Every structure is written in structure tokens, then in C-alpha cells.
Amino acid sequence: MIRVCIAGVTGWVGQPLAAAVEAAEDLELVAAVARRARGESLGRLTISGSVEDALAVPSDVFVDYTSAVAVKDNVLAAVRTGRHAVVGSSGLTDDDLRELDEAARSAKVGVLAVGNFAITAALLQRFAIEAARHLPSWEILDSAYAGKMDAPSGTARELAWRLSEVRAPEVEVPVEKTVGDVAARGATVNQSRIHSMRLPGYTIGLEIRFGQQDERLTLSYDGGPGATPYVAGTLLAIRRVHEFVGVVRGMDRLL
Ligand SMILES: NC(=O)C1=CN([C@@H]2O[C@H](COP(=O)(O)OP(=O)(O)OC[C@H]3O[C@@H](n4cnc5c(N)ncnc54)[C@H](O)[C@@H]3O)[C@@H](O)[C@H]2O)C=CC1
Numbered sequence: 561m562i563r564v565c566i567a568g569v570t571g572w573v574g575q576p577l578a579a580a581v582e583a584a585e586d587l588e589l590v591a592a593v594a595r596r597a598r599g600e601s602l603g604r605l606t607i608s609g610s611v612e613d614a615l616a617v618p619s620d621v622f623v624d625y626t627s628a629v630a631v632k633d634n635v636l637a638a639v640r641t642g643r644h645a646v647v648g649s650s651g652l653t654d655d656d657l658r659e660l661d662e663a664a665r666s667a668k669v670g671v672l673a674v675g676n677f678a679i680t681a682a683l684l685q686r687f688a689i690e691a692a693r694h695l696p697s698w699e700i701l702d703s704a705y706a707g708k709m710d711a712p713s714g715t716a717r718e719l720a721w722r723l724s725e726v727r728a729p730e731v732e733v734p735v736e737k738t739v740g741d742v743a744a745r746g747a748t749v750n751q752s753r754i755h756s757m758r759l760p761g762y763t764i765g766l767e768i769r770f771g772q773q774d775e776r777l778t779l780s781y782d783g784g785p786g787a788t789p790y791v792a793g794t795l796l797a798i799r800r801v802h803e804f805v806g807v808v809r810g811m812d813r814l815l
């Protein structure tokens with residue numbers, strides 16, 4: 561039986577994830593965190609108001625679906641107390657992930673940090689890597705709901721990082737030589753250009769556009785209004801994270 565602690569348990573993903581953990585025969589939800597629901601009951605448990613309180617309960621895997629502001633400290637606290645961690649929350653930078661990797665290695669635990677647990681997003685990433693081997697120029701468009709606080713999205717950051725392992729995209733006019741406002745060229749993440757839009761009416765989406773003379777290729781991912789796609793991927797990560805030591809990024813190693 562894998563004992564699970566979920567931070568962000570009342571959230572869009574946390575809530576259905578807790579129900580799925582409770583329903584699984586090999587998993588047990590032993591602790592949960594949500595600041596505003598502190599003291600409320602969730603099945604047999606009482607929701608903790610802080611990660612520190614939740615980590616006082618013995619558990620094997622800590623799962624974070626809180627926010628870009630809280631995730632780093634939460635996961636550091638979990639790995640330092642010997643928990644494997646599954647990171648759903650977005651907002652972690654490459655430097656944050658290096659710091660978490662160091663902490664996880666010294667505690668000999670695994671951290672699976674996945675920008676997007678949906679299979680369709682994982683497939684976009686795989687197809688984009690293949691395309692980048694043949695097409696040297698691309699830019700990334702990240703779209704999300706108006707209230708999403710972090711940019712670029714975790715999905716976009718992870719894609720840029722994976723593409724950097726293939727090559728740096730070719731650009732004709734170096735971005736710093738832009739005439740006008742350099743910000744109009746988007747953010748540079750691992751050498752890829754990312755343009756983030758935050759608009760009402762949108763949920764979450766990612767597009768990568770490749771271009772070369774006389775032809776274009778666009779790969780596009782669209783997340784719908786429900787959290788179901790993320791729950792299945794997160795359950796897989798909870799079951800497999802004990803196989804790793806240190807930080808592992810992306811769904812690839814699980815597929
Ligand atoms: N990797 C993936 O596949 C996915 C990642 N996400 C990311 O997960 C995060 C959470 O997303 P949602 O579930 O939509 O958020 P949400 O706002 O619906 O829920 C957040 C939950 O975290 C709790 N929370 C917020 N700040 C906290 C803190 N400082 N300490 C303890 N608890 C705290 C809230 O009380 C709530 O229970 C976001 O960063 C989002 O980008 C969301 C969906 C899928």
C-alpha cells in the first residue's frame with residue numbers, strides 16, 4: 561500500500577485526485593493540505609492547514625497541486641523528510657528543479673515533475689521533439705485562462721527544455737537586435753521563444769509552430785474544462801516515483 565499526502569486537496573485537480581486515490585486498492589490517502597479548508601473532514605482524515613502539519617503524518621508520496629508560489633517550499637519540505645514527490649504545480653524554473661534535485665538526491669528519494677500529466681500534452685511533446693530534428697526554426701504559444709498566475713505554463717517550460725536537448729532554434733534576426741520593443745518577441749526559455757496569452761474563455765493550450773521556406777507545421781494541444789486527464793497521469797506517477805532518485809522531468813520516463 562502506498563501512503564499518499566496531497567497538498568491542494570480542495571483544488572480543481574486535488575479534489576478528483578483525492579477521490580481517485582481513495583478508490584484505488586493499492587493507494588491510501590493519509591494526509592491532505594488546503595489552507596482554507598483546514599480542520600474540515602475528508603473521509604476519515606482531517607485536512608491540515610499547512611504542509612508541515614501534514615508531513616507529521618507518516619506517508620510515502622507527497623503530491624503537490626497548490627500553486628506556483630507555494631510549490632517549491634512544499635516539495636523541499638517533503639523530500640527533506642524522506643518523501644518521494646510528484647509535482648503537478650507549475651511555476652518551477654530550471655534553477656528550482658536543480659535545487660530540488662540536490663535535495664532529493666541527498667535524501668535518496670525521487671521527484672517526478674511533470675508540466676502536464678495529460679497524455680495528449682505528452683504526445684505533443686514527443687512529436688515536437690521529432691519535428692525539431694528536421695525543422696530548425698520554431699516558436700511556442702501558451703494559452704490559458706485569465707486567472708492563471710504563472711507564465712510561461714509548466715507545459716510550455718517543459719517543452720522548451722526538451723527541445724533544447726535537440727538543438728537551439730535558428731533565428732534570422734537575433735532577438736536583442738529587434739528594432740522596436742524586444743518584449744514583443746516573447747520570453748526566452750532554454751533558447752525557445754514562448755508567447756503566453758491569458759484570456760477569459762480559454763482553459764489551457766499549447767501550440768508549437770515550425771516554419772521553413774515555403775512550408776509550416778503546427779502542433780496543437782487543447783486541454784478541456786475537466787481535470788480527468790491529469791488524474792490518470794498523476795496516479796501513474798504516484799505508483800512509479802519510488803523507482804527514481806532525484807528529479808525526473810516529464811511523462812516520458814513513465815510511458
Ligand atoms: N502538471 C499538470 O498536469 C497540471 C498542473 N496544474 C497546476 O497545478 C496547480 C494547481 O492547479 P489547480 O488545481 O487548478 O488549482 P486550484 O486553485 O483549483 O487549487 C489549488 C489548491 O491548492 C491549495 N493551496 C493554494 N496555495 C496553497 C499553499 N500555499 N499551501 C497549501 N495549499 C495551497 C488551495 O487551497 C487549493 O486546494 C497550478 O500550478 C496549475 O498550473 C494544473 C493542472 C494540471
Ligand SMILES: O=C(O)C1=N[C@H](C(=O)O)C[C@H](O)C1
Nearest residue numbers: 650675676713714715764783
Ligand atoms: O493552470 C492550470 O490549470 C494548468 N497548468 C498546467 C501548466 O502550467 O502547464 C497544465 C495544465 O494543463 C493546467
